[in-house]
Each structure stands twice: as C-alpha cells, then as structure tokens.
Amino acid sequence: MKPDMEDLHAIRRLKNGDIGGLECLIARHQGKALRTAFLITHDEPTAEDVVQDTFVRFYQRVRNFDDTRPFEPYFMRSVVNVALNTIEREKRNGHSLEDEDISGVEALLEQAASVEEQVEFNTLKWQISEALAKLHPRQRAVIVQRYYLEMSEQEMSAALDSPPGTVKWLLNAARTRLRSLLGSERTAE
C-alpha cells in the first residue's frame, strides 16, 4: 500500500518543524482513532486520553517514522496498543483470558450486515455493543483489528506482538464468546 499523499505531506511538514502538519493528521484521523479506542475501552474519556497519548507519542518519534509507509494502519495499530496498555495499567479488568467464556460478535455482525430494516439494524447495533462490552479488552482489540480496521491475521500478529496461533485462538475465542452472548440474549427474549 502506498502512503496517502496528504498524510505524507503532513508528516514531512511535521518532520520539518511545522506543527501544522500534526494538526492536519489530527483532523484527518482523530475520528476513526477515537472510535477504535472507544470500541476497545468502552469508555469515552479513556478513549480520548488514548488518542491524545498516541498522537503525542507519534509527535515525539516522528523523526524516526518511515514516511514511505502508510500512516493510517501504523497509527491505528498504535491506538490499539495504547488502548490495551492503558486498560491494563488501570487494572480495570481483573479477570484473565483463561477465565473467559469466549464467543462471537461475528454472528451479530453477519446478521447486521444483511439486515434490511432500520429498526432491526439499530437493535443489532445495540446488541453488538453490549456483546463487545462483555469481552475482555484484548478480545475486543482482536475484533476491532480484524473487523473494524480490517487487518489480516498476519498484520494482527505483528501488531499484537503475538504468534499467529495466539491471534487465531483469540479470534476464535472472541467469536465463540459473542455467539454465546447472542444466544443467551435471544433466549432471554
């Protein structure tokens, strides 16, 4: 993938001492970055902190950034990692992955993908949000990377610094978990 020329332009401005380049990058990417962070943290102020941290870190290291590579995938991977680190640092989640009864949002996403009615779509969106909230943050990160940021399993492996087998396991776990959550909610209805 080639770098986006507007991003490249902004990064070169920034490397050259023009802080306006950073403002351009913020304007272009903060929306998606915030949504990415929110899907993982499920907390709006935390998501804002995560995105701020990620931009500040990028600013501090911009001179080492290889600007022949596309910015957005790199930056969104950073957002995911900062979000995970933030959550782990704050110890908002006490349980371990092994304790999770894992399952899948995938089924909900699949339903939502082809639903025709707006009302049903809205219901599914709510269910997806609820189901995501019940996942471990690391599992949410996997869902976000695979289905929101549309990263390949290989890219996810590199981004999460986990072997491909772990990524596959995490994905399967997330799918199973979400499927089971969906099943129980449907049963309850």
Added chain:
Amino acid sequence: MNRKSYSQILDHVARDQMAANPDLAPRILARIQKGKSTTMQPRMKVFAVVFLLLLVLVTGLVSVPSVRAAIERWIGYVPGIGLISEGQIRLLAEPVSVTRDGITLTVEEVWAASDRTLIQVSVEGWPWRKLVSDSPKNGCLDSASLRLPDRELTHTQPQSALGWATGYELKSLYPAIPSTVDEVTFVMPCLILAKPGEAPENWELSLRLVPAAPEAVFPVIEISTPVVATPTLLPPAQTNTSLVTDGASLALDRAVQMDDGYLIYATIHYENSGLGSIDIPLDPATFHLLDASGQEVAYELDWEATNEIQATFVPDQTAFAIKTAPIQIPGPLTLVLDSLFASLATDASFTFDPGPDPQPGEDWDLGLDLDVGNGHTLRVARVSYDLTDGVQAYLRFDMESETGVMYATLFDKAHPLTGMAGGGGGGSFSIGPFTSDLYYNEPLPKGPLTVTVTSISAQFPGHWEAAWTPPQTQTLSTLSTTIRNGLGDN
C-alpha cells in the same frame, strides 16, 4: 438496503455510543507545548492553520506590500527570516518578558532586515482557545505595532501562528526598521479575543537590536541553469495528458550553502500548459535528487523556505525549496521529477435519483462510467446518504478511475450546498478508490440530482529534470563568478 461491511457496522456502533465528536487538537497541542522546552527543536515554530486563518480571515488582510515580488536578487539566507537582499541583519539582544495578572508576554525573537522585520512573540496564561467559539467578533483582534522614535510601524501580517490551550505564539511581518534605530518599543493593545476589561491591556516592551554575527547569514548562489524540460512521456493507456503537461517545465532558481547540505529553490512552471494547478512534489517515488554518480541524495522539503516563497502567489508557478543531506560526491546534482500531481478543470456531469423519500444510511449502487475529458474516465460506483450532526445531510460518492484520477471535485449547480469535501479510500491524493462529498442542509433535495465534476486531480506521468553543480566542484574562476553573481556585484 445493500449489504454493509463489518467495518461499517462497527463504525455505526461506535458512533451511536459516543456522545461527542471532540476536537482533540487543542489538548494535544497543549500537551506538546508543555513539553516544548525539552522536546521541540528551536525551529519547531509552527503553522497552526486554524489560528492563522482565524487571524487572517477575521481581521482582514492587513498587509505589508510584498517584499519578495520587488526583489530579484538575494545575497543571503538567514534561518528564521529567510532570504535577504542587502544590508546588515540585526537581532533582538535578548528575549524580553513582562507578566501581568498571571499572563506573560514575551518577545522571543526579532529579525530586522533592510526590507522587513519579523517578530516572534508568545503569550502564556491566556486561555484564548476557549473564547474562539464564543463569537470572536466581540474579542480583540487588534495587531501589535512597533513604536519608533519618530513614528509607529503598524501594518503587520501574520506569518505563522501556534496556539495551545493557555497561550499562543505569533510570528508577524512588519516594515523595515531604519538602520539608525536600534531601540524600539513593541506595543500590543490587547490579548487576542479578549473583551474590554477582561485582561490587561496596552502592553509595552522595550526591544534592543544588535548586529547579527556574520556566520548567521548563509550565502545564496543564484543558479543560471536554464530551464530543462525533457519531452513528456506518454502516460499509460489511452490518455492524452501529454497535451496538458507539454507546457510544464522544471527550473532550479538558487541554492544556499548551509552547514550540513544545500537549501535548493526550484520552480515548476506551467504557464503554457492546460493545468489548473500543480502540487508541490512530495512523492519520493517520483521525485529524486541524484548526485554525480547517479546515487540518490536524501532531501526533505523545507517548509519554512517554501512557505516564504509561496507567500507571494505567482500564477502558473509552483515554487518550493528542499534541504539536502551533505553532498559527498563532487559533481552535478540533478533534480528528477517523473510525474506531476495536478488538477484539471472538467465539465462532465451525471444524474442520479435518490427517490422520493431517501433515508439517512441509505445507499445506491450506481456503477456509472464517466468520460471527464482529456482521456480520463471516472467510475462513480456508489452513493450513500447520511447526516453529519443532524443538521447537514451529505451524499458521499465512492469513485475510482482506471486512468489515474485521484480525486474529483463535485458540484450540484441546481441546489444550494453547505460544503464539499473529499478523501477516504486510499486518500484523496493517492491512486485508488476515493470519495467526494456534497453537503446540503437537511432535508436532502428530492428528485433526480445532476452532479457536475468540475475538476479532477491526477498524476500526470512525464520526465523533467534540472541540474546544478555545487561550487566546490566548479573551477575557481567559475566559483568566483558564481559567488559574485550571487552577491549581486556584477
């Protein structure tokens, strides 16, 4: 309704759950500003576009007559002020500050040349950003002035600006201070956006100017290399873009020998082409600097120098400056450009019908192939309708092109628009799918809409190069002539 991607669904989920769509820029810039003394380079001075636009647009274009247009020869380059034509440069002896009611005004730097004066000031302790949304009409936007013994220099032009949560920094251009005057008073009537009585007013600071050390001025070498424009290569496929790029050429204008490389000024001329504008070349894949052995020389665009020369708009020219790495191999340096990113006016249109009752979230597959002229085609694949914030409706057109169009500007001549935007996909200036938006006030106009493609941006392949031999490899006689020419002695 068409099938949605998982990514789109998760995007909706996040948007639904998030209460606000905050602008994080002020907070991020404030954090950076706090750590500026330890993390920022001295030349990390700035170009906060929003702030600058605010100043320029709201105050109107108070302007000093352009200095660049009137000057044809430069004798030196001073980091901070740029190219200078003659005379002695003077600098502020030392930064000067005053603090009142917890607000500190500092004149950080002054560069006084024979034709202009640049002053950099900062204000800390004034939360101006909070006031921006609070109707800036009522707040102060008066410019600061320089009081001389016999008069006041009042015309200023913001050159660059940086704002953070609790302050701002401005670099402004003033007329020249006479060489006989070494002491001036900086007079600032009020803080930006402050209402009367809200903050201390009538700030005054005494400034003392001292001559700059000779090594602060780097020599300029005017390059007499004629414009070199090799014949344009035919672009891929069936396009006939050579018709419009034939008239474009590349020239090297001047170079500045810095301590660690050269600052090279170049211009793309397109007076005789059919192009609407040409971007500054930024793509390292198509823009190369080669040394005498044909090896790539590292370079980066110098935005400070580029901004300075672009301050004066010259039609049909794109001027820019690059800073090179140290040159290791004696011999000519060659700037090679293998394509131009340019815009071209078009007048193609298409019609689509959103139906009698379009709903936000709805989209339509169009699959329209459009001939936009000059051999270029566009495929309008899909249109989606949504709301931004419940007030504006927008139509997003997903487009792609097999002839290298990277972006298209759309317009609806029949209905009032509240805005236009674009991007997405691979980005508006890279090859790949892209989007272009039309914004309307709610509700979306009913019935068939005719959309006009008013311009396209595309990569126009070709080959342009210009060469120059740095002086260390020239003969002594050539070198002395070059330097004399650069100093304007002949």
